[in-house]
Amino acid sequence: EAQVTQNPRYLITVTGKKLTVTCSQNMNHEYMSWYRQDPGLGLRQIYYSMNVEVTDKGDVPEGYKVSRKEKRNFPLILESPSPNQTSLYFCASSPQGFGNTIYFGEGSWLTVV
Amino acid sequence: DQQVKQNSPSLSVQEGRISILNCDYTNSMFDYFLWYKKYPAEGPTFLISISSIKDKNEDGRFTVFLNKSAKHLSLHIVPSQPGDSAVYFCAASEGSNTGKLIFGQGTTLQVKP
Numbered sequence: 649e650a651q652v653t654q655n656p657r658y659l660i661t662v663t664g665k666k667l668t669v670t671c672s673q674n675m676n677h678e679y680m681s682w683y684r685q686d687p688g689l690g691l692r693q694i695y696y697s698m699n700v701e702v703t704d705k706g707d708v709p710e711g712y713k714v715s716r717k718e719k720r721n722f723p724l725i726l727e728s729p730s731p732n733q734t735s736l737y738f739c740a741s742s743p744q745g746f747g748n749t750i751y752f753g754e755g756s757w758l759t760v761v
Numbered sequence: 762d763q764q765v766k767q768n769s770p771s772l773s774v775q776e777g778r779i780s781i782l783n784c785d786y787t788n789s790m791f792d793y794f795l796w797y798k799k800y801p802a803e804g805p806t807f808l809i810s811i812s813s814i815k816d817k818n819e820d821g822r823f824t825v826f827l828n829k830s831a832k833h834l835s836l837h838i839v840p841s842q843p844g845d846s847a848v849y850f851c852a853a854s855e856g857s858n859t860g861k862l863i864f865g866q867g868t869t870l871q872v873k874p
Contacts, residue, residue, distance in 0.1 A: 652804070679860065681860065681862070683864075688770075688866055689866060690765075690767070690850055690864045690865050690866040690867045691805070691850060691852075691864035691867075692864065693861060693862055693863070693864075696860040696861065696862075697860070698860050704860055704861070706861060707861075707863070738804050738805070740804075744858060749807035750795075750807055750862075751804075751807075752804030752805045752806070753804050754802070754803060754804050755802075755803075755804055
């Protein structure tokens, strides 16, 4: 079954404690991306990757890091989380940009206290 | 500055009637547009897309209209069904094969039986 898998799905953490949200897809997609969803703001793109070792900033990259060492994985790293990073995070993948459909993961609820 | 705007946070229609969801954009470089549907506790799912070389694209009950001069697109659902109740996001990009995707704030559609 085609899947985009995120972990953890729910997390409460404290300010400044580094955390990583993993994302894995089993469809051999070249494109992967991270979004955050906040009330009244919709989905905002954090980072995206067009292929292995190629990453680019989206609209709201501050406070986040990513890496794309292999095609299937695209982890989102919060080096020093702050309360304004409390949000619902989605990972997505696509065969190639948006010419085809984008598959989203189920989301990761992150609370920073 | 919000480049893609969905000015109606919510919409309520009767089953069987038409639902019209609207989206405006400001960036004239956008030439590829998509609609996503999102149920609670799930990731968004792709619904329909349109390239700027077209002004209409139809897929079953769903039709997207694009008015480039007005920088406006709309999603028509006919006939609306209770299962269509969800949050709908429009999104735009510069080309169908780029990595950057800008979403609107979303419109919550409720279809009443």
